[in-house]
Amino acid sequence: MIRVVATSVRGPAHVKEGRPCQDAWLAVTSPQASLAVVCDGMGSRPRSQEGSRAATLAVRDAWRLWQRSPVGMVEDLIRIVEAGWRLRLGQVAAEEASTTCLFYAEDGHGRAVQAQLGDGLIARRTANGVVSVHPSRSDGLGLTLALGIPHSLADWSFTFVEPLAPQERLVLATDGVSEDLKSARIGDLAEWVTDELGAQPHPARLLARELRNWPVPHHRDDKTLLVMWKP
Amino acid sequence: MTVKTTTQQGNHMQSKGIDKVPPSATSPKKEVPMSKLKEFTTQAARPLPVIVLADVSGSMGVDGKIQSLNLAMREMLDAFKDESDLRAEIHVSVIKFGGKADVHLPLGRASDLSWSDLGANGGTPMGAAFELARLLIEDRNTVPGRAYRPTLVLISDGQPTDEWRPHLEALLKSERGGKAFRMALAIGADADHAVLQEFLADPEARVYRADEARQIRKFFQLVTMSVSARSRSANPNAAAPVVDPNSGWDL
Numbered sequence: 001m002i003r004v005v006a007t008s009v010r011g012p013a014h015v016k017e018g019r020p021c022q023d024a025w026l027a028v029t030s031p032q033a034s035l036a037v038v039c040d041g042m043g044s045r046p047r048s049q050e051g052s053r054a055a056t057l058a059v060r061d062a063w064r065l066w067q068r069s070p071v072g073m074v075e076d077l078i079r080i081v082e083a084g085w086r087l088r089l090g091q092v093a094a095e096e097a098s099t100t101c102l103f104y105a106e107d108g109h110g111r112a113v114q115a116q117l118g119d120g121l122i123a124r125r126t127a128n129g130v131v132s133v134h135p136s137r138s139d140g141l142g143l144t145l146a147l148g149i150p151h152s153l154a155d156w157s158f159t160f161v162e163p164l165a166p167q168e169r170l171v172l173a174t175d176g177v178s179e180d181l182k183s184a185r186i187g188d189l190a191e192w193v194t195d196e197l198g199a200q201p202h203p204a205r206l207l208a209r210e211l212r213n214w215p216v217p218h219h220r221d222d223k224t225l226l227v228m229w230k231p
Numbered sequence: 232m233t234v235k236t237t238t239q240q241g242n243h244m245q246s247k248g249i250d251k252v253p254p255s256a257t258s259p260k261k262e263v264p265m266s267k268l269k270e271f272t273t274q275a276a277r278p279l280p281v282i283v284l285a286d287v288s289g290s291m292g293v294d295g296k297i298q299s300l301n302l303a304m305r306e307m308l309d310a311f312k313d314e315s316d317l318r319a320e321i322h323v324s325v326i327k328f329g330g331k332a333d334v335h336l337p338l339g340r341a342s343d344l345s346w347s348d349l350g351a352n353g354g355t356p357m358g359a360a361f362e363l364a365r366l367l368i369e370d371r372n373t374v375p376g377r378a379y380r381p382t383l384v385l386i387s388d389g390q391p392t393d394e395w396r397p398h399l400e401a402l403l404k405s406e407r408g409g410k411a412f413r414m415a416l417a418i419g420a421d422a423d424h425a426v427l428q429e430f431l432a433d434p435e436a437r438v439y440r441a442d443e444a445r446q447i448r449k450f451f452q453l454v455t456m457s458v459s460a461r462s463r464s465a466n467p468n469a470a471a472p473v474v475d476p477n478s479g480w481d482l
Contacts, residue, residue: 004239006239006241007241008241013318022272024240024241025240025241026238026241027238027239027242028237028238028239029236029237029239030236030237056240060238070333121312167320177276179377180244180272180275180277180377181271181273181274182271185271186271187268188270188271189271190270192267192271196267204241210267212428213266213268214272214275215268215272216272216273216274216275216276217275217320218274218276218316218318218319219276224437
């Protein structure tokens, strides 16, 4: 059975302003096919909290449909996500609800997909400790791509990957976490979440406590970290 | 056969829920060491670079211009040092061009920098300064990907004396240089406004003018306010509103 430890916490800026967390995450675990999503609503947009939540649900909606075909293209999945997100928003204007979108999705037919629009991190650590980081289209300096901001399919970074193997860890994070991580320690972070926090009764609560005590000076962002693994 | 599928999700609602959990309910059976994340994270705040391209050609040596520039730079650094409650850590570099272009102040934390006065002599190799700025801004060891968008500040009182256009084009077309915020100050009547406007690369952006040396200080106060406002804002990558210098304290 696949396991997940994930949480979102408000960053100090939103705590100070009395505003809610604008990150969201979602995970579905099943023996056939699993899904992990994290989204970071853009702080400058008034409805981004709704945008990020709608994006996680849109990915789930799209993934459920996409799984029906053993030969579905990633492009199809992303197009459904884009349309589903706008529909999920209802009356909310897309540009007021901009959000990044990162996900890992298994199709139940022996395939899996990683896709990313905007800042954040998708990484994997194999059982023998090899770490691979999904390439992002973001070029640094925080000029992020997002749903609700004009973009094209080419702005998504997506690829087919192998489904998670036993003992392999998947890490998804919003940029409040990923921007401050040492790249050489991503695998160790995943291992700490699975082996130390995952062994505790309430790992998500412990992770939330750690994220609230984020040790980097001047940090302000909301933070979301999701680790999925097959024990 | 029964197959178990589990869906979990969270956003602000879940976070609020966690906030309300009494401490006793969250006590783990085994103590987990705190601040473990320190091992996995950098300990440096995200930098917000400010790169000043300062004309120190011979003509800056008259009418108190270079003295005013030195005073303005000193005041700006002091102001950045006094800032607190920032989202970003302000880093400053100064590239001077007078006779030749070189880095007067390597990019570093404003709080750690001390200012040594500039002198004025030689021609105006502005193109060489653009090239140095491009190399600096594109160097990912110096300006890491986690940095906020830099601010480029150009001040000049004369005509460029080298082939500036190819270097400016290279700067503006570079992956990161083109995305930097840019501000420009023309000092005196001999300044080449057209070059400064091309540096801004935005027909709606204005080149500030200083007809007297003391107005250089006012321009740098404007730069300081703009950078400080960004560093305090929810999103330091967004442009901060710049005070209209025509409203009460014209340069």
